[in-house]
Amino acid sequence: MxxxxxxxxxxxxxxxxxxxxxxxxxxxxxxxxxxxxxxxxxxxxxxxxxxxxxxxxxxxxxxxxxxxxxxxxxxxxxxxxxxFTLRSVIPSDPKLNFLNYVLEDFGDEWVTKYMFHYRWHFSNDIEKAGTILPLMHDVSLDDISHLEFKKYISELQTSRLWVVGSNQKTAPIIEASYKRFLKKLDYCLSLNPYLFGKRPSSSDYAIYGQLTQLVGFDPTSSNIAHAVSPRVIAWIDQMEDMSGIDVHQEDWINFEDVENNLSGLFQEIGKVYVPALLANANAIDTKEKIWKTNIDGTEWEQKSFAYQAKCLKWINDEFSALDEDDQKQITSFLEKTGCENLIVRSKND
CATH class of the missing domain: 3.40.30.10 (Glutaredoxin)
Structure with missing residues (x-):
């Protein structure tokens, strides 16, 4: 390619x-x-x-x-x-590279649950999204076509909340996780301008992408973010265009700083995302169309998706690529943050 x-x-x-x-x-x-x-x-x-x-x-x-x-x-x-070798978004330390991969996956696959839930669960957010999104496809839509498109996309997307597992039972889990996530991201940004130091990583951009909507578009989640973390609001605005910053190899944090800097985010991953990944992968293995598990003290039920099972496999592939010493250090960090089950051991281990 x-x-x-x-x-x-x-x-x-x-x-x-x-x-x-x-x-x-x-x-x-x-x-x-x-x-x-x-x-x-x-x-x-x-x-x-x-x-x-x-x-x-x-x-x-x-x-x-x-x-x-x-x-x-x-x-x-x-x-x-x-x-393109210059201005890499992948940390050079293999251990940081692994953690960055996990955080990018978390942004793409779990933080997106916040985004889809807030956009299509609350009436004010549905009204805004239903009105604006059709015009993003064609700003010159005539009024009749606009209304028809608005009705179509609003009904379609609200009917698809099940895709991210959003319903009346799981809504409090998603919303509590979003608020915790904002606080933990705020703490990370109080230490460094990016998750892995003084230069952005691919996981910064995964999380940024979701937050452009949660902070910059959808009213309910935006109001929450403004109340919980003004720092995150400012970060989103800056991340839009970082073409002017100068970066150096030493701008990445040391692995020794990870426990202090990133433990909070990984604790959230262990609380909500790891059990979802494992339950989904088990359902795919056993050809179950629906999986159920306990997330944050409440039963979560969702349709099984083969792609999320691949996400878990790819995380484990990244772990397997580490040498033995790096694996030991990563395992210790994952155990301290409740993410130890992210690494799926074979029956012979």
């Missing part, structure tokens, strides 16, 4: 993953173009096959001599690391 110059991208300002990739590429000073709206327009213009599933953003790369639409942000970021 090779990058085009500039790299074509299609996305939506209300897509956290679009915002993740745009801000990351600005920081890395990678040349790109972006088209807002339906990515099928770019795909059709470039005469490409639609990716399955169709996710945002869509980014065009050259694969085996032919242009192809690619969608998954995490492997795209790793590909860009191979092609």
């Amino acid at each position: 090779k990058s085009l110059n500039p790299i074509p991208m299609a996305g939506n300002p209300a897509s956290p993953y679009t915002r993740k990739m745009l801000a990351l590429m600005r920081y890395r000073r990678i040349c790109y173009t972006v088209e807002w709206g339906d990515p099928r327009n770019l795909i059709k213009k470039m005469k490409l096959e639609e990716p399955k599933p169709m996710l945002l953003p869509v980014i065009i790369f050259n694969v085996d001599g032919q242009n192809k639409a690619i969608t998954d942000s995490t492997p795209i970021i790793r590909h860009l690391e191979n092609e």
